[in-house]
Amino acid sequence: PRPIFLTRPGESLGSVLNLVGGDKNLSATGEIYSKLLADFVNERLKTEHTASVWMSTLQRTIATVQHLTQFPKVQWRALDDISAGICDGMTYDEIKSKMPEEYKARSLDKLRYRYPRGESYLDVIQRLEPVIIELERQHSPVIIVAHQAVLRSLYGYFADKPLEQIPYIEIPMHTVIEVQMGVAGVEEKRYKLL
Numbered sequence: 001p002r003p004i005f006l007t008r009p010g011e012s013l014g015s016v017l018n019l020v021g022g023d024k025n026l027s028a029t030g031e032i033y034s035k036l037l038a039d040f041v042n043e044r045l046k047t048e049h050t051a052s053v054w055m056s057t058l059q060r061t062i063a064t065v066q067h068l069t070q071f072p073k074v075q076w077r078a079l080d081d082i083s084a085g086i087c088d089g090m091t092y093d094e095i096k097s098k099m100p101e102e103y104k105a106r107s108l109d110k111l112r113y114r115y116p117r118g119e120s121y122l123d124v125i126q127r128l129e130p131v132i133i134e135l136e137r138q139h140s141p142v143i144i145v146a147h148q149a150v151l152r153s154l155y156g157y158f159a160d161k162p163l164e165q166i167p168y169i170e171i172p173m174h175t176v177i178e179v180q181m182g183v184a185g186v187e188e189k190r191y192k193l194l
């Protein structure tokens, strides 16, 4: 069976400031991660004839795969970050002080809470359906570079996690999660590259 590799974009100028969403480019540390990721993939997949790299349409994922030149790349809008609507580009602290009701509503039901003019986790899970269908058709490894909420949803699907747990799954930065379907269920390995 083919493995799937999941990773978040390298650190961006948005993650340094703890911003929700946004479309900022990588920080110097994020740039280092993009090189380490290419080295890791070269080594881990050196005996594979084919593989593909799937990423979102945001700057930070595109920059994260810039050195992954050995395999074809596919951009998916369905892999874009959860849309935070009117809160896009704000910090969590700003949301908490300027829109306390929104902040509270999200903390009470993170799975179903939909940002005003944006999305909920349930919306993200639903828009990932075509990605999952396509993934299940693949005969070669796929490296997916996408955002925290998106990877929580994909990982939650493959690891068969209850929906309520999905918004809280830990997807650390600068780490590659390898997921493989085995006879005994899902096997996973985590590689912390930085």
Ligand code: F6P
Pocket: 015, 018, 019, 020, 021, 022, 081, 082, 084, 147, 148, 149, 167
């Ligand atoms: O911090 C990175 C990020 O991908 C944000 O862009 C996004 O809004 C957030 O994580 C999702 O995590 P949470 O649902 O815990 O706010």
